[in-house]
Amino acid sequence: MNVLKIACVQTDIIARDPSKNFYHLDELFKKIQDDRDIIILPETFTTGFPAEPEMFAENEDGPTMTWLRQKAKERNCVICGSFITSFGSQQTTDNGQQSSSTSQSLSDSVSQCLKYHNTLVWMNPDGSYHTYNKRHTFMGGEKEQLCCGQEQITIEYKGWRIRPFICYDLRFPAWLRNSYKDGKFEYDLGIVIANWPLQKSYIWNTLLSARAIENQACFIGVNRVGTDHNNINYIGETKVVNGKGRTVAELADEEDILETEIDMESLTSFRNYFTVHRDWDRFVIEK
Numbered sequence: 399m400n401v402l403k404i405a406c407v408q409t410d411i412i413a414r415d416p417s418k419n420f421y422h423l424d425e426l427f428k429k430i431q432d433d434r435d436i437i438i439l440p441e442t443f444t445t446g447f448p449a450e451p452e453m454f455a456e457n458e459d460g461p462t463m464t465w466l467r468q469k470a471k472e473r474n475c476v477i478c479g480s481f482i483t484s485f486g487s488q489q490t491t492d493n494g495q496q497s498s499s500t501s502q503s504l505s506d507s508v509s510q511c512l513k514y515h516n517t518l519v520w521m522n523p524d525g526s527y528h529t530y531n532k533r534h535t536f537m538g539g540e541k542e543q544l545c546c547g548q549e550q551i552t553i554e555y556k557g558w559r560i561r562p563f564i565c566y567d568l569r570f571p572a573w574l575r576n577s578y579k580d581g582k583f584e585y586d587l588g589i590v591i592a593n594w595p596l597q598k599s600y601i602w603n604t605l606l607s608a609r610a611i612e613n614q615a616c617f618i619g620v621n622r623v624g625t626d627h628n629n630i631n632y633i634g635e636t637k638v639v640n641g642k643g644r645t646v647a648e649l650a651d652e653e654d655i656l657e658t659e660i661d662m663e664s665l666t667s668f669r670n671y672f673t674v675h676r677d678w679d680r681f682v683i684e685k
Contacts, residue, residue: 400557400662402587405434408636409443410624410653411593414454416444416481420465427469429655435556437469439479440591440622441565442516447593447626448539451514455484466521474523476555480532480564480591482544483517514544518562518591520553528553532564533573548685552585557662561585565592568605568619572683576613578675585615586665592621596631596651603635603645611643614669616660623653641665 407426412418423439430437441447444462445454456462462481470477516532531547550573553560561584567573568590577584588609594602602619610617616639623634636656637648647658669675 402556402558402660403431403433403435404618404638404656404658404660405430405437406618406620406636406638406649406656406658407437407439408621408623408634408649408652408654408656409440411440411443411446411622411626413446413627414449416454416461419444420461426653426655427473430473431657432473434473434475434657436476436478437473438589438591438618438620439477440620441480441593442482443479443622444481446622447565448536448543449482451482451484451543455482455514457483458485463519463521463527466519466527467525470521470523471525476520476522478518478520478562478589478591480516480518483515483529484513485517485529515547516540516544516564518564520562530562530564532567534566534570536566558587559583559585560587560589563588563590565590565594568592568602568609571609571612572681574609574613575681576615576675576678577680578678583615583669583675585613586662587660588613588615588617590617590619592619593626594619594621594633594635596633599633599635602633603637606637606639607643607645610639610641614641614665614672614675616640616665623651641668 442449466477518530520528528551530551533547535541535544535546606617606619618638620636621634622632625631634649634651638646638658640646649656
């Protein structure tokens with residue numbers, strides 16, 4: 399039975415102060431069990447949302463990558479979360495080499511646009527990593543400052559196929575659409591990290607369940623709490639949803655850590671019983 403042991407860190411983010419957030423997370427990490435496979439942090443966990451990229455965007459040798467490498471090695475597990483980057487158009491492979499995640503023509507168009515991304519980094523214990531750039535940048539700050547990602551990624555880890563998403567992506571079902579081909583699902587677990595505000599609580603909860611149902615995949619939504627520098631309140635409500643769309647573990651609206659397990663056997667059993675995936679429509683997303 400392929401079981402993933404997960405810790406979801408629902409933290410209050412200190413606005414525009416990465417060093418204080420690192421220290422705060424160091425303290426929170428002391429509460430996490432030593433046997434976790436993945437520790438998941440919220441969106442823009444070093445600065446809050448949105449962050450001024452000219453001030454806070456980091457490269458591959460910046461403090462956030464250094465901190466992620468250190469923590470992943472110390473904990474001997476994957477740690478993932480997003481922050482503002484100036485290198486997000488590159489993805490590092492397992493052997494440490496870089497490969498462009500976009501075509502040359504796309505790179506040319508990006509160079510005429512914006513050079514910063516909201517990038518989720520999936521940091522492995524050995525220091526190798528994957529990156530996912532937020533596809534749907536949000537209006538009112540982020541869209542004006544950051545470039546939209548163009549590529550989905552699927553990470554194979556301990557018998558699971560995992561696909562990461564960031565916040566506003568959750569509203570776009572075509573981007574999150576799973577597929578089934580030659581007896582295989584494109585992904586088994588969707589991870590959505592967010593800065594999702596209090597007034598949209600119903601939408602957060604509804605869409606996490608809907609995406610799990612329509613994709614026959616487990617979903618984990620990790621959100622922040624607290625009030626940001628724009629006086630926006632965040633709901634927390636970090637949760638784990640099974641392939642039937644049912645919440646199996648969740649937090650309320652206070653800073654806390656959700657530690658839980660998900661198992662592939664239960665998901666596979668449900669998929670084999672209810673084979674709706676065989677009737678899914680096929681389509682191509684224009685990027």
